[in-house]
Structure formats: C-alpha cells, structure tokens
Amino acid sequence: MIQVAEALNLIAENSCKMPITKIKVDKSLGYVLAEAVYSPINMPPFRQSAMDGYAFTHGEHNQFEILKTVQAGDFSDDEIKENQAVRIFTGAFVPDDVNTVVMQEHTIVKDNLLLIEKMPATHANVRAKGEQVKKGELVLDKNTVITPAAIGFLACLGITKIKVFDKPKVAILVTGNELVSAGKKLPKGKIYESNSLMLEAALKAVGIKKTSIFKIKDSLKKTKIVIESCLSNFDVVLISGGISVGDYDYVKEALLKNGVTELFYKINQKPGKPLFFGKKENKLVFALPGNPASSLTCFYVYALPALKKLMGFEAIHLPEIKRKINSDFENTSGKTLFLKAFYDDEKVTVLESQSSAMLNTFSTANGLIVVPHDVTEVKMHQEVVILPLN
Amino acid sequence: MIQVAEALNLIAENSCKMPITKIKVDKSLGYVLAEAVYSPINMPPFRQSAMDGYAFTHGEHNQFEILKTVQAGDFSDDEIKENQAVRIFTGAFVPDDVNTVVMQEHTIVKDNLLLIEKMPATHANVRAKGEQVKKGELVLDKNTVITPAAIGFLACLGITKIKVFDKPKVAILVTGNELVSAGKKLPKGKIYESNSLMLEAALKAVGIKKTSIFKIKDSLKKTKIVIESCLSNFDVVLISGGISVGDYDYVKEALLKNGVTELFYKINQKPGKPLFFGKKENKLVFALPGNPASSLTCFYVYALPALKKLMGFEAIHLPEIKRKINSDFENTSGKTLFLKAFYDDEKVTVLESQSSAMLNTFSTANGLIVVPHDVTEVKMHQEVVILPLN
Structure with a gap:
C-alpha cells in the first residue's frame, strides 16, 4: 500500500504522450x-485601413478630389494623385499611392470634394503589412x-x-454478475449498472469521445479474453469492479496473465483504497473500485492526470484551490481522505453522506477536500485544499 | 449607448428557457x-452485504455450518437455520433468514465449519433496503x-x-466581401475569415453542437434573406461583422426589416462597442463586431449568458474572481475595458497586445480583467475583477 503522492508520481512517470496526428x-x-x-x-496581408474614412497622401493638401471607393475586400492599383483621395472602409486595402487615412467624422464631403477639417498625423489609421504577425x-x-x-x-x-x-481511445470494462443495464427489469439480488455511463460521461467531459463499453460476468476466462482484446485495441483500459480480495474478483489475475505490469495496487486513502495501476508497453490500465463514488473519485484523482498527460497537457493534475472549512473534522483513519464538498467564493462545506457506494452526494458536490493521511483533525475556519470538479 | 451592467440586465431579462425535451x-x-x-x-433494492464474509443470525452461536455461497447477483430463499451461515460477498443479497455479516478477516474456516473469532454487533455489515435512497x-x-x-x-x-x-440551435452568419475561407488562395485586398470557426468552437465548448455557418457578401438583399431564414430555423442568430456605421454595413437594417426588435445597440466599452442585441418572438440576435478579438469578447460577456439562460442554467454569467494586478493601469477612455489577461493563483498580468483586430493575445489569455468605465486608474497590487475564460 502506498501513499497518494507516490501514486500520483508513478502515474505521471509512466504515462507518455500519445503519437502526433495531423487534424483540421x-x-x-x-x-x-x-x-x-x-x-x-x-497579417494584415496588406496595408489596411483601421477606420471608415478617406485615404490620401499626407502633405500640403487638405482638399481632395474623391477618385473612387475602396470597400473591404477590394483591390485597387489605379494611380492616385497628390490632390486625390479614395473613400475607404475599415479593413480595406490602402492603395500604394496613399499613406494616411482620415476618419470620416473629421471631414466634410460635398459631391466629389473632400475637405479634411482635422488633419491626422502621417500614416494615421493605416495598419502596416505584417503589423500584427x-x-x-x-x-x-x-x-x-x-x-x-x-x-x-x-x-x-x-x-x-x-x-x-492524438487523444487516447479508452475501453471501459465493467465486471460483476450482479449488474443489470438500466431500462431492464431488476431481478432479485441484482442492481443497476451505472459506472460505465458515468465514466463515459467523465471522459466526454474532458474531450475523449473514442470510448467503448464492455460488460463482463465474474469469470476469469472471460475477463482475461476481454482485457487481452482491449489491450490491443485501446490506449487506456478503465476497469470498474472486480479488484478487491473477494473470491470472485478475477480482474487482477486476468491483468497479470495478460502481461500487465503492476505499478501499484492499493493506496492509503478513503475512498478508493483498492486501486490498481498497471502498464503493458504504452497501454495504461486502471482498475477502479466498483463502488460508484470510489470509482469516480479514483477517476478524477488518478486516471484523469494520466489521460491529460497522454493528450499532451503540461498541467495534468486537478488544480488545487483553498477555502476555509465551515466545520471541525477529525481524521482518525490514518488515511488520506477525499471528501465530497461544496465550495463557494469564501468557504467549503463537507457534504453529509460520504458513502462510497452512492453518487447522491457526488451529484451535488463541486469539489473534493483533500485531508492528508497524517492530519488527524481540521478545525473550523482552517484553510483546506480542494480539488475542483468542474 | 448603454453601460455594461444595463446590457447584461437586458440580456438576462429577454432570454427565456428553451422548451423541455426528454432525452436519454x-x-x-x-x-x-x-x-x-x-x-x-x-437503493439498495434489497438488504445488501457491505463486506466479503459470512452472513448468519446474531444470537447464541459463534460456530456455524456453512450452508452455501451467495455471490453478488445471486438470490437465495433457502431456509437457513440458526446454526447455519452462508458465505457472502460485498454487494450480495443477504437472505431473509439471517441478519448480520461478519467480515472474513474475523473468522476461521475449516472445511464446512465457520468459527467467528470476533463477533460483530447485530445487523453489522448489512445495508438496509432503501438505506441510500x-x-x-x-x-x-x-x-x-x-x-x-x-x-x-x-x-x-x-x-x-x-x-x-433543450439546447438552442445557433446560426453563425459571417458578413464581408473581404473574407476568404482558410485553405483557399488569398487574393489582394482579402483576408482569411476566422470568426465562424472561432464562434463554432466557443459554442461547442459550452456543449452547443447544433450550429450552422452562413457566409454572406455585403448586400442588403442577401443579408435580409439569410437572416429571415435563420430566424425561422434557429433559436439564436450570431452575426459577425457588418454592424458598424460604414456605408456597407447592412446588418442592422436587414435585422430591423426582418422584424427584429432592437434591445440595445452600442455599449460603452472597449473592445466591442458596436454590439447589437435584438429579439423576434423568442429568437435572439447578437450582431457582434467583426474584429475577431472584439467578437470573442462580446461572445463571452454577452452571448454566453443568454445561451446559458436558454439552456436552463441558474448561474448564467461568467464567474468573477479577484487577483492583484501586477502593473499600474490607466483608463482614460471613460469606457468599461475588458483586458485580455493571464492570471495564476496570486496575481494577474495584463497581456501586451490588446488590439481588437487580432487573436494572438486571446490565444494565450485565460481571463478578461474588467475595468469599470468610472475607474480611471488601477494601481499595482490592487485587486481587480477577472472573468475566467476556461
């Protein structure tokens, strides 16, 4: 069993950027x-007017004959004499023969004649070619x-x-004889399976859409075959359930038989102790606890940084923010706690039910308070570290 | 011309939630x-074991015959006598005849015989039916x-x-004779069109995918026809360009001729002064400035809150955070400024180029500093309001 910080380091060390791809x-x-x-x-690709107004050559004159109009998108190489100007609009090509634009508010125009009332500086309102880039x-x-x-x-x-x-392709494997898909009748002894849709949504939320869901009964043989296929066809395998020590938890055995190297198994934390992280070549495997809230906590704290590293992000961990906690809190477990919490601009509240089995609290939480394993109590108004979840 | 706060109020007042739809x-x-x-x-739908262990009836006995195994997903209504126990796993159905689960670590098992070394309390490790929900x-x-x-x-x-x-369908209209699609050759006097892809991406980033892009030449007739069609087929129309006072800016006229009511035109701000917001029945129209950076600023500050209101969000405006600014700043414009900025945990830096024409600064900014119109100077280390952009 390792501490949280060590687990995070192992994940960062063992996750490599995906191959490069050319996209639109x-x-x-x-x-x-x-x-x-x-x-x-x-950029701009040519000398460009920054105003609606008149383009002319700065010099002796303040009265001009208006020769023509240059709209945005027009090109003109007609000769423009020193006593001539062109009507011009924002973004339009400034003809080579002129060097200054006067905004229309500073002019008087009568028929074809322009009078500049307020003379701008030379080169005013002309964006140079390549001025921006x-x-x-x-x-x-x-x-x-x-x-x-x-x-x-x-x-x-x-x-x-x-x-x-490139973005990783992610396989989501869900194990357990007790699981029935939502929408079907629920036989006695069974429960509805929810982790696959939850993890699929959590992946979608970070822009990973190439996902496939596989549901496996508790059987070593079937688990081994599906994992083998996933290791060939996906970059990351997320497995939900089947990783604790129960007699019917075949996942770890199936992983090792498929040549996956264990990088860690079990973290000194609550929830999510029985987390497995392994690797085969560049393929990463996270076997998450089956309890929905533990599974999602492990996803955010551990799987997400790995996925971000794969996608090429420099900042891979959830950002940390600090708020004052509005209750006392004891940690007698000796474990690092991730507490579902709701924070606002000033304070953070530990939400009521912290059960690892259910998602009701997670649905209204916007962050996880981190209480380190060696902190035994947190006093009201003390600052705590929060991992925001949005 | 109105102030920023008034514009935001008008948007919130005039945006209504979308119709209700049933989705998977x-x-x-x-x-x-x-x-x-x-x-x-x-939930759970039955009494559920919280442990891998043995289920039995709490009472006189501490030795039991192991009758059978109940895996997660199994159902059993076999009679279980007081001197009998069943092997059970986390999540499994606890048969009606028993009331307590002992964790396996507290037992000794020899062949078919169970000895409980450490007796748990009655009902221990059994999750009641409906305990969670x-x-x-x-x-x-x-x-x-x-x-x-x-x-x-x-x-x-x-x-x-x-x-x-429901989520709104959004039409993106881009106007301007000077615009050429990226990938094509750039004739003299033309520039590449970028606002459509930028706005499409900004919509996608908030989960709006039903978007269509329309490109229109500077013509009142064409502009009017396209706007008419968009008002019929979309919930929101975002128009880029053609809204300033240049002779060739037909958008406002085309909108009014289509029966769009003007709710405001022009805000006392920089960038993005010539923003138009209008409405026809429940359809909203934002005519954004054509300059890319102005256009995106107006999208984030004004169009996004309207879209969030439509989607049913309670918190519709960009959240505001505060940081200490690390330079002095003067505001002699009398306008509210939205400055492209980069903030970290402690401070915020005003980025160098604030030109409204280009997106280079916006590409590296993670927030907009808001300098209110009536604030003439901000001193270094003073706290300023930032609208985060991620």
Whole structure:
C-alpha cells in the first residue's frame, strides 16, 4: 500500500504522450499542439485601413478630389494623385499611392470634394503589412491547448491543419454478475449498472469521445479474453469492479496473465483504497473500485492526470484551490481522505453522506477536500485544499 | 449607448428557457434538468452485504455450518437455520433468514465449519433496503446541471430518460466581401475569415453542437434573406461583422426589416462597442463586431449568458474572481475595458497586445480583467475583477 503522492508520481512517470496526428483546425478544440506553428502569411496581408474614412497622401493638401471607393475586400492599383483621395472602409486595402487615412467624422464631403477639417498625423489609421504577425513568425508554441481563440487565430492566418497529440481511445470494462443495464427489469439480488455511463460521461467531459463499453460476468476466462482484446485495441483500459480480495474478483489475475505490469495496487486513502495501476508497453490500465463514488473519485484523482498527460497537457493534475472549512473534522483513519464538498467564493462545506457506494452526494458536490493521511483533525475556519470538479 | 451592467440586465431579462425535451440519460451531460427526478426503486433494492464474509443470525452461536455461497447477483430463499451461515460477498443479497455479516478477516474456516473469532454487533455489515435512497424519494432537483456523477446516479436507479431544457440551435452568419475561407488562395485586398470557426468552437465548448455557418457578401438583399431564414430555423442568430456605421454595413437594417426588435445597440466599452442585441418572438440576435478579438469578447460577456439562460442554467454569467494586478493601469477612455489577461493563483498580468483586430493575445489569455468605465486608474497590487475564460 502506498501513499497518494507516490501514486500520483508513478502515474505521471509512466504515462507518455500519445503519437502526433495531423487534424483540421476546425476539429481541434481541446487538443494540444505537438509542434510550434509559424505564420504562412503577413497579417494584415496588406496595408489596411483601421477606420471608415478617406485615404490620401499626407502633405500640403487638405482638399481632395474623391477618385473612387475602396470597400473591404477590394483591390485597387489605379494611380492616385497628390490632390486625390479614395473613400475607404475599415479593413480595406490602402492603395500604394496613399499613406494616411482620415476618419470620416473629421471631414466634410460635398459631391466629389473632400475637405479634411482635422488633419491626422502621417500614416494615421493605416495598419502596416505584417503589423500584427509577420510571415514566418511564431503563432502558437508547442504544447499550447487549442481554445476557440486559438482556432480563430489559426484560421485568420489561413492555416487549416495542425499537428497535435492524438487523444487516447479508452475501453471501459465493467465486471460483476450482479449488474443489470438500466431500462431492464431488476431481478432479485441484482442492481443497476451505472459506472460505465458515468465514466463515459467523465471522459466526454474532458474531450475523449473514442470510448467503448464492455460488460463482463465474474469469470476469469472471460475477463482475461476481454482485457487481452482491449489491450490491443485501446490506449487506456478503465476497469470498474472486480479488484478487491473477494473470491470472485478475477480482474487482477486476468491483468497479470495478460502481461500487465503492476505499478501499484492499493493506496492509503478513503475512498478508493483498492486501486490498481498497471502498464503493458504504452497501454495504461486502471482498475477502479466498483463502488460508484470510489470509482469516480479514483477517476478524477488518478486516471484523469494520466489521460491529460497522454493528450499532451503540461498541467495534468486537478488544480488545487483553498477555502476555509465551515466545520471541525477529525481524521482518525490514518488515511488520506477525499471528501465530497461544496465550495463557494469564501468557504467549503463537507457534504453529509460520504458513502462510497452512492453518487447522491457526488451529484451535488463541486469539489473534493483533500485531508492528508497524517492530519488527524481540521478545525473550523482552517484553510483546506480542494480539488475542483468542474 | 448603454453601460455594461444595463446590457447584461437586458440580456438576462429577454432570454427565456428553451422548451423541455426528454432525452436519454447517457446523452444528457451538460443539460439542465427541467423537472425533479424521484427514485423508481429502493437503493439498495434489497438488504445488501457491505463486506466479503459470512452472513448468519446474531444470537447464541459463534460456530456455524456453512450452508452455501451467495455471490453478488445471486438470490437465495433457502431456509437457513440458526446454526447455519452462508458465505457472502460485498454487494450480495443477504437472505431473509439471517441478519448480520461478519467480515472474513474475523473468522476461521475449516472445511464446512465457520468459527467467528470476533463477533460483530447485530445487523453489522448489512445495508438496509432503501438505506441510500428510498423509492419515491427526490433524486435530483429541477435545475440541476447533469454531471458525470449525476448520470451515474440516475443510471444506478434504473432511470434511462429525463426531461431537460433543450439546447438552442445557433446560426453563425459571417458578413464581408473581404473574407476568404482558410485553405483557399488569398487574393489582394482579402483576408482569411476566422470568426465562424472561432464562434463554432466557443459554442461547442459550452456543449452547443447544433450550429450552422452562413457566409454572406455585403448586400442588403442577401443579408435580409439569410437572416429571415435563420430566424425561422434557429433559436439564436450570431452575426459577425457588418454592424458598424460604414456605408456597407447592412446588418442592422436587414435585422430591423426582418422584424427584429432592437434591445440595445452600442455599449460603452472597449473592445466591442458596436454590439447589437435584438429579439423576434423568442429568437435572439447578437450582431457582434467583426474584429475577431472584439467578437470573442462580446461572445463571452454577452452571448454566453443568454445561451446559458436558454439552456436552463441558474448561474448564467461568467464567474468573477479577484487577483492583484501586477502593473499600474490607466483608463482614460471613460469606457468599461475588458483586458485580455493571464492570471495564476496570486496575481494577474495584463497581456501586451490588446488590439481588437487580432487573436494572438486571446490565444494565450485565460481571463478578461474588467475595468469599470468610472475607474480611471488601477494601481499595482490592487485587486481587480477577472472573468475566467476556461
């Protein structure tokens, strides 16, 4: 049995980034860049008007003949004389012969004649070519997480494909003769299976959609065959249940027989003590406790950092925030506790039912308070560490 | 022109929850419950063993004949006498004739004989029927946001469908003759269009996937026709560009001609001054500025709260957090500023380029500092309000 910190280190050490893949920018939300991106163009690609107004050559004149109109999107290489100006709009191409734009509010226009009332400085309201980004300049660095803004930025430079770390394919195995799918009749002695949908949703919430669910009866042979197939076809195998010491808990044996190396089994914590973490080549295996709340706690605290490492994230652990706890709390277990809790801007409340069997508390919790194994009591108003869950 | 707070109020007042729809629990992540859910079953549905061990009738005896084995998932109504016990596992059905489970670590077993070394209390290690949730009891209240834990909780009670507020269908209209899609050759005077993909990604990030993109040239007629069609087929219309006062900005006229009521136009802020918000029946229209960074700022600050209200969320605005700013800052504009910024646990840094035209700064920002219009200077180490963007 190991401590929480050691388990987290083993997970970080043993999880490797996924292979690099090239994907379309419009499908890249939440992926992590696997190589730096440089701009293929100048931005703006030409001298661009920053205003609706009139473009002219700065000099002696303040009256001009209006030669033509240049809308955004137009191109013009007509000769423009020093006593001529063009009507121009925000974002439009500033013709080579002129160098300044006056905003329309500072002009008087009569028919074809422009009078500038308030003369701007030379080059005013003209964005230089490449002013924002120069061709060849770094756009986004390696390891950048792709946000909506990053997608817009890449698109505005004409970039359509980028290299990112692939997302893992995850198999969810659920074991137990007692489990019946929701929607079916519940025979005596059985319960509804819920961990598969819960874990599938938790994966979806971090952008992992390539998931498959497998349900196995308590049989060593069947468990071994399904695990073998999952190790071939998926990057990560999440197993729910079958990992404690009961006579019918075949999972660990099936894993070892499939050549999975045990990296740890059992953590000094509550809930989620019987967590197994193993590896076969680059494939990771988490055997989570079968109790739903323990299973989800282990997913957030241990499986999620591994998945984020695979996806290329630099910050892989749940962020830690601190709040004042609004009750006393004793920890006589000698174990690290993860307490389902609700926090707001100021304080955090330990929620009532901490049972590992049920998800009612988890459904209303927005964080887990971490009480380290060597802390025996927490006094009201003391600051505690919380792992936010949203 | 109105102030930011007034604009936010108008948006909250004029956005209504979407119609209720019934969906499958496994597809419900991120939806909001439109009615309370009550449990159709007791949980556990039967008296359940909390341990691997032996079930027996608490009384005079401490030695028992082991009658049979009850695995998780088994049902047994065989008669069990007072001097008999059954081998039992965690989660298994506790037969009616027995009332207590002793954990296996507290027993000695020889062949068919059980000796209890450490006698537990009566009813120990037996979870009562309905102990966690009773049939008919409230499971999740109306307005609960469906998390992975909530999905697991609903599934474990055998619930397969729930009533939620539907998610809006959103049309993204992009206007401008100057725009060319990424991947195509860039003619002189044109720029790559990026707002559609950026807004689509920002919608996807909040779970809105029913989106369509429409690109329109600067023409009143075409703009009017496309807006008319979008008002019929979508719940929200996001328009990018064409809303400022330039001669070729037809959007506002096209909206009014389509019977859209103007709720506000122009906010005393930077960036994003020329924001239009309107309504036709329950359909909402946001005409966002065309500059990418302004457009995204307006999306996060104004369109997102409206979308969250539609989806049934109670907390619709971006949460506000506070950090100490690590530079002095002057606001001589008389406008509310939204500054792209990067914050960590302790401080916040105003990022260098605040240009509204480009997304480079937005790509690395994780929050927007709000400097109210009536605040003229912020001193280093002073606390400022940040809207986090992740």
